[in-house]
Amino acid sequence: MRFPKASEQRGRVLTALGNMRQQLSLVLGAATASRESAETHLARLELEQRVVRVGIAGAAGDEDLADALRHPAMAAVREQLNAVHAAFYREAGTVPGQLRELVERVAPGAASRPPSDWLGRVGTGTLTVPPLWRIGSSTMDDSGPFPVAVPLLDESHLAITSAPKTREAIDSLIEGLLLRVLSSMEPGAVRVHLWDVGQLTAVLPNIYPLSRTSAVSIYDPTRLEDLLDELAGHIRRIHAQTMQAGHHSLRGLRESIGQRTEPWRIAVLYGNNETLPPEELRELKRIAGGALAAGISLIIVDMPTVLGGGVENIRLLDEHRAVTSMIGPDLVVDLDPPLTSAQVSGTASKLAEALIAKQGGPRSFADLLPAELGQENSARELRAPVGFHEGDPVEVVIGDATPHALIGGPSGSGKTNFLYALIGSLAARYPPDELALYLLDFKEGVSFAGLAPGRRDNSWLPHARLIGINVNTDREFGLALLRFLADELRRRSAAAKEHEVTDLAALRQQDPDGHWPRIVAIIDEFQYLFSGRDTVTNQATALLEDIARRGRAQGIHLILASQDIAGIDAFWGKPAVFEQCTLRIAMPKARRVLAETNNAAVAAPKWHAVINHDSGVAHGNQLAHVPDASSKDIFSSLQRKLFELYANDDERPRLFDGAHSPLLEHSPAFGGLMPGGTPKVLLGQSIDVDDAACAVELSRSPGRNFAVIGTASAEALSIMDAAARSLGRQYAPHAVEFLVSCEVDRCAPAVDHLVDGLKSDAHLVTRLTADDLGPRMLQLLEEPADRPRILLLYGVDAALPTLEAKKPGELKSGLDHFRALLKQGPTRGVHTLGWWRSTARLKDTLGFGGPDDIGAWAALDVQGSELSTFAAGQVVHWSPRPGRALFFDRSTHVSPEVMIPFDRPEF
Numbered sequence: 001m002r003f004p005k006a007s008e009q010r011g012r013v014l015t016a017l018g019n020m021r022q023q024l025s026l027v028l029g030a031a032t033a034s035r036e037s038a039e040t041h042l043a044r045l046e047l048e049q050r051v052v053r054v055g056i057a058g059a060a061g062d063e064d065l066a067d068a069l070r071h072p073a074m075a076a077v078r079e080q081l082n083a084v085h086a087a088f089y090r091e092a093g094t095v096p097g098q099l100r101e102l103v104e105r106v107a108p109g110a111a112s113r114p115p116s117d118w119l120g121r122v123g124t125g126t127l128t129v130p131p132l133w134r135i136g137s138s139t140m141d142d143s144g145p146f147p148v149a150v151p152l153l154d155e156s157h158l159a160i161t162s163a164p165k166t167r168e169a170i171d172s173l174i175e176g177l178l179l180r181v182l183s184s185m186e187p188g189a190v191r192v193h194l195w196d197v198g199q200l201t202a203v204l205p206n207i208y209p210l211s212r213t214s215a216v217s218i219y220d221p222t223r224l225e226d227l228l229d230e231l232a233g234h235i236r237r238i239h240a241q242t243m244q245a246g247h248h249s250l251r252g253l254r255e256s257i258g259q260r261t262e263p264w265r266i267a268v269l270y271g272n273n274e275t276l277p278p279e280e281l282r283e284l285k286r287i288a289g290g291a292l293a294a295g296i297s298l299i300i301v302d303m304p305t306v307l308g309g310g311v312e313n314i315r316l317l318d319e320h321r322a323v324t325s326m327i328g329p330d331l332v333v334d335l336d337p338p339l340t341s342a343q344v345s346g347t348a349s350k351l352a353e354a355l356i357a358k359q360g361g362p363r364s365f366a367d368l369l370p371a372e373l374g375q376e377n378s379a380r381e382l383r384a385p386v387g388f389h390e391g392d393p394v395e396v397v398i399g400d401a402t403p404h405a406l407i408g409g410p411s412g413s414g415k416t417n418f419l420y421a422l423i424g425s426l427a428a429r430y431p432p433d434e435l436a437l438y439l440l441d442f443k444e445g446v447s448f449a450g451l452a453p454g455r456r457d458n459s460w461l462p463h464a465r466l467i468g469i470n471v472n473t474d475r476e477f478g479l480a481l482l483r484f485l486a487d488e489l490r491r492r493s494a495a496a497k498e499h500e501v502t503d504l505a506a507l508r509q510q511d512p513d514g515h516w517p518r519i520v521a522i523i524d525e526f527q528y529l530f531s532g533r534d535t536v537t538n539q540a541t542a543l544l545e546d547i548a549r550r551g552r553a554q555g556i557h558l559i560l561a562s563q564d565i566a567g568i569d570a571f572w573g574k575p576a577v578f579e580q581c582t583l584r585i586a587m588p589k590a591r592r593v594l595a596e597t598n599n600a601a602v603a604a605p606k607w608h609a610v611i612n613h614d615s616g617v618a619h620g621n622q623l624a625h626v627p628d629a630s631s632k633d634i635f636s637s638l639q640r641k642l643f644e645l646y647a648n649d650d651e652r653p654r655l656f657d658g659a660h661s662p663l664l665e666h667s668p669a670f671g672g673l674m675p676g677g678t679p680k681v682l683l684g685q686s687i688d689v690d691d692a693a694c695a696v697e698l699s700r701s702p703g704r705n706f707a708v709i710g711t712a713s714a715e716a717l718s719i720m721d722a723a724a725r726s727l728g729r730q731y732a733p734h735a736v737e738f739l740v741s742c743e744v745d746r747c748a749p750a751v752d753h754l755v756d757g758l759k760s761d762a763h764l765v766t767r768l769t770a771d772d773l774g775p776r777m778l779q780l781l782e783e784p785a786d787r788p789r790i791l792l793l794y795g796v797d798a799a800l801p802t803l804e805a806k807k808p809g810e811l812k813s814g815l816d817h818f819r820a821l822l823k824q825g826p827t828r829g830v831h832t833l834g835w836w837r838s839t840a841r842l843k844d845t846l847g848f849g850g851p852d853d854i855g856a857w858a859a860l861d862v863q864g865s866e867l868s869t870f871a872a873g874q875v876v877h878w879s880p881r882p883g884r885a886l887f888f889d890r891s892t893h894v895s896p897e898v899m900i901p902f903d904r905p906e907f
């Protein structure tokens with residue numbers, strides 16, 4: 001074997017190394033190349049980014065960038081960017097055209113057209129509003145300007161931010177927007193509220209001509225809360241209204257019923273770039289959140305806050321230019337040139353005139369009435385307009401949330417007129433089956449008298465079940481009404497329980513044949529109920545509280561009216577009633593009817609009322625002009641129509657007139673008397689909701705004698721007369737004997753007249769003198785009674801000396817016989833009806849036997865303290881008053897009751 005030479009070996013190694021070096025250099029060369037290529041790519045991308053950032057046009061103007069782009073390595077970047085740019089602008093070039101077309105389509109007429117097309121014309125829009133409103137124009141390229149419009153009304157709020165010296169431009173921008181809106185929609189369809197934190201003189205003075213109408217209201221710069229309260233009130237009310245109808249927004253309701261129930265509202269609030277106080281800010285945000293659904297949009301200027309509910313922004317750059325969130329920050333809006341002051345105020349005047357003309361001037365009572373009478377159903381609530389606010393009706397709702405009402409107003413402020421407007425509006429809508437009225441007026445006067453059948457007009461209001469007038473001294477009548485209502489409440493609760501329901505609407509559903517009208521009890525000057533420290537006040541308070549608390553569910557509603565302070569003070573210690581009166585109505589100058597800080601009534605103009613369904617809190621205020629409902633022939637013409645439609649002779653309203661005592665002959669109790677059964681002595685009119693008489697039964701039981709006590713002879717004669725004549729009707733001729741004595745000379749003619757009457761009815765009547773009395777009483781005790789006998793003793797006290805005198809040889813005096821007769825007579829059919837002129841004489845007559853033999857009595861001018869002996873020892877509250885008596889029957893009464901002796905012509 002041969003070994004290679006060393007030189008050969010070295011040569012091979014060198015070759016191998018050379019190869020390796022070459023390979024290495026190749027690899028290294030490739031790495032450098034790819035790095036270079038990557039670097040070029042990066043440079044292209046960076047360049048592209050820089051160009052994109054400033055735009056192609058910008059890059060051309062930037063020397064650095066322009067140089068870089070010219071570099072041959074960057075040719076691709078140039079080409080690609082140019083291609084994209086060209087493609088984008090091919091596309092974008094169509095955008096202005098599209099915007100023009102869109103705005104023209106959705107924002108017709110005044111919403112986007114130049115002012116010369118619409119200034120001074122009155123709008124006609126009713127149900128729908130354009131979604132966009134033009135504010136200016138913008139340009140994107142050389143395809144020309146396109147319109148810029150912002151949403152408003154149902155769509156969005158607007159937040160405007162100023163730049164230095166742009167206040168005038170902002171005013172013009174807002175004026176322009178408002179005029180576009182007001183000129184698009186029919187008069188009255190949009191209301192504008194203006195508030196400016198710093199403006200002490202005028203906000204948007206050019207549109208002031210509209211502020212004499214409801215279209216524009218201006219608020220005190222220091223009282224933002226007034227505006228916020230008002231807006232919150234509208235939102236709450238509208239929300240309730242739309243939700244009840246099953247909608248989430250006013251727009252939904254409007255579209256579904258095809259009718260506008262509420263105006264749109266725009267509130268313009270100028271701030272000063274300072275944050276609002278926290279409470280107002282919170283309220284403003286709350287309002288912004290719920291406003292759009294209620295058709296309310298806000299335009300806020302320089303208020304550093306974020307509103308909820310959809311907001312577009314406009315930020316002014318200078319007096320003519322702005323940017324807006326509508327088209328983004330890169331495009332500048334050239335604001336439309338401002339309208340001149342003369343153009344704005346001239347247009348505002350024309351719109352104001354159109355609105356006034358449309359509202360047709362002041363509305364009348366007839367405008368409160370529906371086209372067709374009696375079409376409403378009261379199962380859920382009662383709802384009726386009572387007045388107008390700038391032509392739009394303002395309603396009163398009596399129902400679940402507002403079961404009872406409190407009305408306040410000083411004398412002459414139109415309270416009674418308001419009640420007439422309310423009664424008329426309700427009665428015209430709800431038939432008597434749906435609504436029953438109980439009307440009570442404690443004032444002296446006859447305010448509700450016209451609703452009852454009268455001498456001049458024999459018609460009546462068919463819904464009225466009870467009309468009480470001149471009851472100022474008869475607080476007991478108010479109590480009787482409350483008792484009646486409490487009884488009805490119980491009856492309704494029992495029926496509801498029986499049908500396993502909890503309220504009137506459900507009861508009516510379960511018992512469709514039942515008669516369950518809503519009951520409205522109106523008590524004018526109700527504070528009289530509480531005017532004494534006595535049992536009437538205590539009982540009235542308890543009853544009112546009960547009715548106020550439980551009436552809501554059973555459809556029993558109270559409307560309490562008063563001359564403010566007196567009435568409200570009457571609620572001291574009775575907060576339950578006051579709080580339940582969530583409906584408050586304040587006549588001009590009424591104080592304390594609304595919430596303590598709510599002064600709306602102070603400034604209310606004449607013949608207006610502030611209607612507030614929110615317990616008097618300011619946000620619930622609704623001002624209404626109440627038409628004249630009480631002048632001659634206004635209400636009565638409605639009453640006659642309702643009378644013809646519904647009146648039924650069996651259902652005349654009961655009229656209680658405290659100034660007139662009824663005649664015995666007119667009393668249904670007297671008319672119903674006839675022979676047979678236990679005789680009943682009628683004494684006077686009961687103070688009750690029912691037309692009832694006070695009566696005593698003359699059964700054959702011990703103690704069934706009757707005494708009239710006191711010196712008031714007219715009343716005493718009336719009671720004795722009614723007693724005798726009512727008894728006379730219950731006996732056939734000769735079936736009873738009246739034994740009559742009169743010891744009071746001046747009463748003799750009246751007694752003679754009574755005796756003549758009894759005789760002409762063929763009754764047996766025997767006249768007795770004082771001397772006859774004793775012997776005749778003895779005779780009555782000893783002889784068997786062949787027929788009932790009634791002793792009618794006038795002024796018995798005057799006969800006492802004669803009766804007391806004993807004849808020589810006799811053991812017993814006439815008085816002894818009298819006492820025996822009082823004791824034993826009734827069981828034998830001999831009853832005494834006597835008039836004693838003092839309690840002392842009555843006690844003398846009864847002697848040691850005590851008061852048991854006088855089972856019933858009527859006291860006249862006698863103090864209550866003297867009567868407790870005759871009323872089972874109880875404390876008797878009675879301050880004598882003319883024309884009234886206190887009546888007590890031991891066998892039927894717990895405590896005495898006030899009675900009205902019948903009217904008896906004088907002789």
Ligand SMILES: Nc1ncnc2c1ncn2[C@@H]1O[C@H](COP(=O)(O)OP(=O)(O)OP(=O)(O)O)[C@@H](O)[C@H]1O
Binds near residue numbers: 418
């Ligand atoms: N809205 C109205 N339009 C025109 N006249 C009215 C109106 N309201 C009331 N009046 C008239 O004003 C007068 C007083 O009104 P009203 O009797 O209603 O007041 P009031 O507050 O009830 O007073 P008072 O308590 O003294 O009776 C009446 O002559 C009435 O006709």
